[in-house]
Amino acid sequence: MCGIVGYIGNEQAAPILLDGLSKLEYRGYDSAGIAVRDNDNEIKIVKAKGRLKVLSDKINGGASLKGTAGIGHTRWATHGEPSETNAHPHISFHHTVVGVHNGIIENFQEIKEKLLKNGYEFYSQTDTEIAVNLVDYYYQKYKLGPVDAISRAMIRFRGSYALEFMFQDHPGELYAARKDAPMIIGTAEGESYIASDVPAILKYARKVYYIDNEEIAKITPGKAEFFNIDQEPVEKELVEIHMDAQAAEKGGFEHFMMKEIHEQPKAVSDTIHSVVKNGALDFSAIGLSDDDLRRVSQIYIVACGSAYHVGVVSQYVLEGLARIPVRVELASEFRYRNPILDPDGLVIIISQSGETADSLAALREAKKRGLRTLAIVNVVGSSIAREADHVFYTLAGPEIAVATTKAYSTQLIAGYALAIEFARVRGQIDSLRYAELISAMEALPEQISKILEDKERIQWFASKYANAQDVFFIGRGIDYAIGLEGSLKLKEISYIHSEAYAAGELKHGTISLIEKGTLVVGILTQPELFEKTVSNMVEVKSRGGYLMGLTTDGNYNIEDTADFTVYVPSTDPYFATSLAVVPLQLLAYYVSVAKGLDVDKPRNLAKSVTVE
Numbered sequence: 001m002c003g004i005v006g007y008i009g010n011e012q013a014a015p016i017l018l019d020g021l022s023k024l025e026y027r028g029y030d031s032a033g034i035a036v037r038d039n040d041n042e043i044k045i046v047k048a049k050g051r052l053k054v055l056s057d058k059i060n061g062g063a064s065l066k067g068t069a070g071i072g073h074t075r076w077a078t079h080g081e082p083s084e085t086n087a088h089p090h091i092s093f094h095h096t097v098v099g100v101h102n103g104i105i106e107n108f109q110e111i112k113e114k115l116l117k118n119g120y121e122f123y124s125q126t127d128t129e130i131a132v133n134l135v136d137y138y139y140q141k142y143k144l145g146p147v148d149a150i151s152r153a154m155i156r157f158r159g160s161y162a163l164e165f166m167f168q169d170h171p172g173e174l175y176a177a178r179k180d181a182p183m184i185i186g187t188a189e190g191e192s193y194i195a196s197d198v199p200a201i202l203k204y205a206r207k208v209y210y211i212d213n214e215e216i217a218k219i220t221p222g223k224a225e226f227f228n229i230d231q232e233p234v235e236k237e238l239v240e241i242h243m244d245a246q247a248a249e250k251g252g253f254e255h256f257m258m259k260e261i262h263e264q265p266k267a268v269s270d271t272i273h274s275v276v277k278n279g280a281l282d283f284s285a286i287g288l289s290d291d292d293l294r295r296v297s298q299i300y301i302v303a304c305g306s307a308y309h310v311g312v313v314s315q316y317v318l319e320g321l322a323r324i325p326v327r328v329e330l331a332s333e334f335r336y337r338n339p340i341l342d343p344d345g346l347v348i349i350i351s352q353s354g355e356t357a358d359s360l361a362a363l364r365e366a367k368k369r370g371l372r373t374l375a376i377v378n379v380v381g382s383s384i385a386r387e388a389d390h391v392f393y394t395l396a397g398p399e400i401a402v403a404t405t406k407a408y409s410t411q412l413i414a415g416y417a418l419a420i421e422f423a424r425v426r427g428q429i430d431s432l433r434y435a436e437l438i439s440a441m442e443a444l445p446e447q448i449s450k451i452l453e454d455k456e457r458i459q460w461f462a463s464k465y466a467n468a469q470d471v472f473f474i475g476r477g478i479d480y481a482i483g484l485e486g487s488l489k490l491k492e493i494s495y496i497h498s499e500a501y502a503a504g505e506l507k508h509g510t511i512s513l514i515e516k517g518t519l520v521v522g523i524l525t526q527p528e529l530f531e532k533t534v535s536n537m538v539e540v541k542s543r544g545g546y547l548m549g550l551t552t553d554g555n556y557n558i559e560d561t562a563d564f565t566v567y568v569p570s571t572d573p574y575f576a577t578s579l580a581v582v583p584l585q586l587l588a589y590y591v592s593v594a595k596g597l598d599v600d601k602p603r604n605l606a607k608s609v610t611v612e
Contacts, residue, residue: 002088002102003074004183005201006164006174006194009221013037013070014062018052020193020200021074023400025052029074029601030082034059035089035098036070041171043098047087051601069174071164071194073100081125090129092136093120097149099135099165101128102196103181106159131163139167146175150216151231154179160357162196174219178211182355182382185209187238190222197353198241198379199398207238210381239381255599257401257493261585262452264406268578269445270395271410272417279438281421287390288374293425296372298342299326302334302362303350306404306488307411310350310376312481314415317574321429321437322422331358335365348374348418352399352407354382363387376414378407392418401600403493405585408485409448412578416441419574440572444579447569451582458583461548461564462590468496468519472510473584474503474540475523476533482523482550482577486584493592493602503536516544521584524551524558525568525576537561550580 003024007016017034025032032055033047044065048055052074059065073088088100105111108127115122115133122129134156139149146167160180167173176183176194186193186205193201194217201208211217214229226234253259275281283289299318301311311328318326329339331349341347347366351359354377363384366373375388378396385391394410420437423429429437465471471490473483483500490498501510503522514520522537524530530551537547538561549562552570559565568579592599 002076002100002196003200004072004100004102004162004164004194004196006071006176006219007192008069008172008174008219009191010068011191012062013067014059014065016062016193016204017070017072018056018059018062019203020195021052021072023199023202024195024197025074025601030077031084031087032072032074033087033089033100034065034070034072035091035100035166036065036067037166037171038065038067043091043166043168045089045091045098047084047089049082049084049087069166069172071098071100071166071174078104078127086124086126088126088128090124090126090132092133093122094136094140096139096168097132097136097165098168099128099132099163101131101164102162102183103160103179105131105157105161107157111156127159131157131161132165135165146170146173147216147218147227147231150175150177151227151229154214154216154229164194172220176211176217176219177215179214180357180360180383182353183211184381185211185217185219185224187222187224192219192221192224194219199400202241206241208241209236209238210386212386213383255401255589255593257403257405257589257599260399260401260406261582261589263397264409264582265445265449265452267394267396267406267410268413268448271413272441272444274393274395275417276438276442279435281417281424281438283421286374286392290425292372293422295344296324296346296422298345299324300329300339300341300345300347300366300371301326301350302329302331302347302359302366304331304356304358306408306485307350307352307356307359309481309485309488310408310411310415311348312484313412313478313577314348314419316478316481317415317419318422320574321419322426323428324422324426329362331356331362334358334362341366341369341371343370345371346374347371348376349384349388350376350411350414351382351384352378352394352396352404352411354379354384356384360384360387376411378410402602403489403588403599409578409581413441413444416575437572437574440575444571444575447571447579448582451568451579455586458566458586459590462587463594465519466494466591466594468591470513471496471498471519471521472506472514473498473500473521473523474506474533474536475500475526476503476529477526478573478576479503479523479526479529479533479580482525482580482584483521485577485581486521486523486587489585489588490591493588493599494595494597495603496591503533506536507539511539511543514540514543514545518545519548520545521548521550522562523580524549524555525580526573530555534558534561550583552576552579
């Protein structure tokens, strides 16, 4: 979950490293550091606790650290508290190797004991310092060069890592290695760049290499060479990145999250029209034929966090439209409970980054058991995308804010599209219903835009409830799934305790927590469940709760029950999540702003969870 960058070329490295880290700060922001080789061939390391700005101020925006090669890191702590000492880069005991790391070396204690027996001493609490010193150990012992030392260390490591190294006596060279953690290498004329995510190098290089699992890269100005763990050369092709560099900028908005909320109409439209051609779904680019869909006996949706909530929505939509059994699994639990899987089942892995560690492990478990796999991901060339049998790319573009908005919304579209196509192929809907669903889906972007035009009412309400201690979201069916995401958004960026409950479960214990003034958000977009949820809201109100209602246009009688009501345009009930989630995103955003919090970088969280 840390961000790493590297540069080697003809320009001053420090400003480029800082700029790259600024694009990756969503990956970690409790400390940062860079190492630059100066004109006297000395590697200078500067680190700082806190946000990247503290480091930038310390080196005058990079101006006070001269040199044309360097590596950098922005940290999300796993081993060792946030501190300048634990910040990366780390230098080896013999001062020969400097490195940064994203991931977790699980057997670091075992390696540390081996190194202690060989005279090594340590100054930090991190697994990264152990990794750097193990490379140093093999470098000193065998004297066969950086690639040899790194490959020997990789054989010993257990866990995940993206590693980047500078060797004191190898000027003009940077080295990188990875296993289960993202890394790309970009090249331009006489310049080379390393990063853990595309936005860091978009403005500098459009052609990149994707370094594969258990591979090593030797990077020199304008060139990259690759080796497998056995030190054998590996040939790779450059891939051109078509992402808009401006997409990773705030574009006049105060926060990335608000920008990305407003980008949802376009992202949703782009994703719809990537598979809807001339009024019909076309899955040829995904590689799923009608026969493939007919053969599927069971669907397993595996994901984490907001992507898991997409899975819960998709379960309702797939089962309702296509009448196919669906199970939704937390990726962090999936492979550890020895799941019973139908050989004719389809495993769908949902991940914005395509690098989520638990989801990647679940994908590999499914493939090991011989099941067909489909990835719903946003990042082209990511690990999950490369390893899945089929890929449905969402077209959200770069998402920088830690709290997902537009990626979630585009993942919903993937779920809807799959449900419609499964339903058509399996004869569960006729041509008229098929056309109605396609038309309703295509109308969603404009309807989302309409919701965004009326955000001031939500801003007013959010300021009124910014000091809430507890908030509950209730709903039934798809509305319950909507509440799960609304609750997560609120808690992760406002730090208010919030929970989502199936409305019928409220009286089975949780209603005891309702007291005078407790905010309860009732979600009512499903017509057949409307009256049932209203009854649950009345129970809350009779116990002193303050009610916010979220429903579709026309349900104005809700105002007899709710104290404050938000309306969204009417759509097919199966697609209601795409509209109802937007006011809840705005509610979370405005509450966080009212509390003076850092919306884009909430405490203790990072954008891409690349460690278990």
